[in-house]
Amino acid sequence: MNYFKTGLLLAALTGLFMAIGAALGGQQGMMIAFFVALAMNAFSYWNSDKMVLRMHGARQVDAKSAPELHQMIAELSRNAELPMPKVYIIDNPQPNAFATGRNPENAAVAATTGILQTLSKEELAGVMAHELAHIKNRDTLIMTVTATIAGAISMLANFAMFFGGNRNSNNGGIGIIGSLAIMILAPMGAAIVQMAISRTREYAADRMGAEICRNPAWLASALDKIAGAAQRIPNMSAERNPATAHLFIINPLSGQRMDNLFSTHPNTENRIKALMQISQEMGSGGAAPASPQHGGPWSQPQSSDPRGPWG
Incomplete structure (x- = not known):
């Protein structure tokens, strides 16, 4: 994992936020933006998990309310040598x-x-292993801070017309053209940096997730199913909070399959090919697990094997 590159991208995102502040309020605006960015990062550090989970209406479950899911994550956490999340x-x-x-x-x-x-149990284990890999790599904080700053840049850009559009360039304002440029280019720049950060981390999380669940084909099969369903089924909470889209294992906003700078995630087919290569390296075989014909495994009786199918 290239943490130096990620640090540069985060610095670029913060710099963009400060540049907007400078365009709207000169040096004073830049300093205000700098301190706002610091405050936002501090807030995100302590509240990132609560904030994102609240945005998407998540409810906490335990071993009593969701025994199979809880047991699965506990077993995978032991494989990853992580505390139980x-x-x-x-x-x-x-x-x-x-x-x-x-x-x-x-x-x-x-x-x-x-x-x-x-998903089947095996496929879901692959997905949860991928998410645990993000935790083990300490991606979760960086990606959530990125979402916070990117969202703030978009909001600040939307205010550009009010702050700068009512003043002409002769009086020190940025003018209507400058305001329009900020409104269009600033969110685009933030999205590019945000997506670049996400893309550099997804492949690494796929690889480590495959090692945690011990079968890359499980995750490959899951990615194929999720990507297909994401094109058909809208995610309204993600649509309301698009700055959090890069947190998901598959882009929740659209079914884009272009592996370019403007994609929130790497091309799913490329991820699957990489996982199949990892499968060959691990000698675990390339066959994807069979899925139950009637939905996922959660209406089925819990396995009597305490190790689970991935132990």
């Missing part, structure tokens, strides 16, 4: 999942009801 379920028909939290000791994983109904 908090477990959440989101009432959302789109199959998807994400992880959040400032560190492994204060982390959470969230799965939608759609993913519980769609």
